[in-house]
Amino acid sequence: MTKFPSLEVLELLVAIAEHGSVGAGARAVGMAEPNASRAVRRFEREVRVVLFRRTPRGSEPTEVGQAVVAWARPLLQQAEGLALALRSLESAGLGQLDVAASMTIAEHLFPRWLAELRRHHPDDRVRLRVENSAEVSRLVLEGAVELGFVEDPSPVSGLGHRVVTRDRLVLVVAPGHPWARCPAVEPEELAATPLVAREVGSGTRSVLEHALGRLPLAPAAAVLNSNAGVRASIQAGVAPGVLSDLVVADLVRSGDLVVVPIAGLDLVRPLLAVWRTGQPPRGIAAQLVAVAEHSQELTT
Structure with a gap:
């Protein structure tokens, strides 16, 4: 050798x-x-x-x-x-980047990444589209954006990827819900219970379905295409729901939502940067991926 x-x-x-x-x-x-x-x-x-x-x-x-x-x-x-x-390190003059990000990333992580990028590269221009993970992947595949950030741990064929950070999905209920006093909910009971859910194609929904494996989810109590709508519905007592801990952290701290453990499940998921296979990020896109990774190091 x-x-x-x-x-x-x-x-x-x-x-x-x-x-x-x-x-x-x-x-x-x-x-x-x-x-x-x-x-x-x-x-x-x-x-x-x-x-x-x-x-x-x-x-x-x-x-x-x-x-x-x-x-x-x-x-x-x-x-x-x-x-x-x-x-x-590659320079192409004034940097401009079209990027798409899933909702959780766009709302709770991307602003910090962008601020750090602009601190070192104030002349760079970044245009962000906010979509669910499936749509972000489609936009990257079709070349509509150069770079994407998704919550789905299984990127589609044709995309290169890199893990930049991780978050955790949590089951949350309103304080008055019976589960608020349970030490844990079994996966079978969770799957059989109508939830307030994100739409098909969202990374949050995909990760939950994958974690439950062969347990099919019951028809949802409500399907909403925004994290804000899901968490407001859970808080109002419509039904339980599963969201990123980034999305509900403030309401959990205030006592307006209660985290309920799921027996045997720890829904940690990787958050990925994705790009078209054979076209790895360069210049400003590579800088943004590096900033996202560095942010993970600072918070772990």
């Missing part, structure tokens, strides 16, 4: 482990499947270990393969951070 392993091969190994097959992993990193298969076999010969076990369902990492993937992840994260930092 050469002095250092190839970052491209390590990225491929991680993608295969995450997606469950050589073909899916190859597509995730933009590589042809035959080339990916050869790259894996060549790397296995170099390190003299078998990293993946071929099964009827695809490819799963061996015990050694799991270790290699675990070692590779932080290295790739650092390499990507270095590449992002280098791209942020």
Whole structure:
């Protein structure tokens, strides 16, 4: 083996482990499947270990393969951070960026990011569109905006992504609701209860549905396309609801809403920057992603 392993091969190994097959992993990193298969076999010969076990369902990492993937992840994260930092140095004169962000991010995180960006780059111009996560992804895919920020942990095909921070979804009720005095609500009871919910396509709804797995959500008591509308309806006693802790923190502190634990579920979700595959953020866009990541470091 050469002095250092190839970052491209390590990225491929991680993608295969995450997606469950050589073909899916190859597509995730933009590589042809035959080339990916050869790259894996060549790397296995170099390190003299078998990293993946071929099964009827695809490819799963061996015990050694799991270790290699675990070692590779932080290295790739650092390499990507270095590449992002280098791209942020690129200058194209007066910076202008069209960006879209999901509602939670736009309302509670983006203003701080923008203020920090402008502190260092006061001449840059940023235009923001506020949509749900599905619409943000569509806008980025179609090239209507250069950069997006979404709450959905599973970005759509055709988008590159990077985790910039995390938040947590919480189940909240009005103080008079019976659940306000419960130590915890079981997932089955939550799924069977009509909630005040965000619309289909929102990251909040997608994360909750994914966390509940095979438990289908009951028809909603109300469906609203804004966080403000959902939290006001919950506060008014319409029904319980699930929102980001960023959205309800003030009402929880004042006692106007009560957080109810969900047994066995901790709804922490990554918040992602997304861009079109093959078009990583540069210049002002890379600077904004770096600012968002740095904000996470300051608050953890």
